[in-house]
Amino acid sequence: MLDLTGKNALVTGIANNRSIAWGIAQQLHQAGANLGITFLPDEKGRNEKKVADLVEPLQPSLFLPLDVQNDDQVAATFATIASQWGRLDLLIHCLAFASKEGLEGDFSQISRPVFTQALEVSAHSLIALAGAAKPLMTAGGSIVTLTYLGGVRVVPNYNVMGIAKAALEINVRYLASELGPQNIRVNAISAGPIRTLASSAIGGIYDMIHHVEQVAPLRRTVTQTEVGNAAAFLCSDLASGITGQVLYVDAGYEVMGM
């Protein structure tokens, strides 16, 4: 059975109880993993408090600030993991950000700063975290990130995030190639649309969810728990032969042509 006892897992990208990362953290905890949770620090410490209260039942052994645009915080996170855990086994990357201008209007008007920020936060961050995790994954490991169909096909308004997810998906393949000899697997889950903090900020997300409910083979959207279960599988020895892949957890939507 799916067993992650004795595995040290770093989970990034929890914002609130609707976060896909929260669904993943719960499933890893249920499978017996030892958790480290990161939060995006803000000036007033409100996000820290919110995430700390949420994850308290999972009793994480590490709870660390991590803004991937801050190299010192990335270094500090992995220095703490090295000193407190000694070894990292699982890395869950659930980070993305684009400014609102990059998620509406004409694709041809995406500006350099909007492009750069989206790619830095949403795609380079996987490279940064995988590179820092590599020396700590001394017993092999599994890295899982989240992507979306909008990185492969045109989804209206996904715009600059489409570029970022395309970059992220090729990052997965290059990282899988580099890290494979060290028995570190790298995979992505392409989740169908889910109501989260990130997606609720988008105009038309409810129409998209309604569309998926009409068209997807399973005639519904997926849940954070279902994405969490797929992530737990990819983290487990049950997936020992799988690396460099994008696993669609989307109620089958991706196979449809019309």
Ligand code: 0WE
């Ligand atoms: O990857 C995403 C969302 C990522 C995201 C969301 C926001 C909203 C608030 C990144 N940056 C921001 N920046 C903000 O200021 N998804 C897969 C969800 C999503 O986003 C869309 C979608 C779907 C689905 C944007 C347009 C169209 C569809």
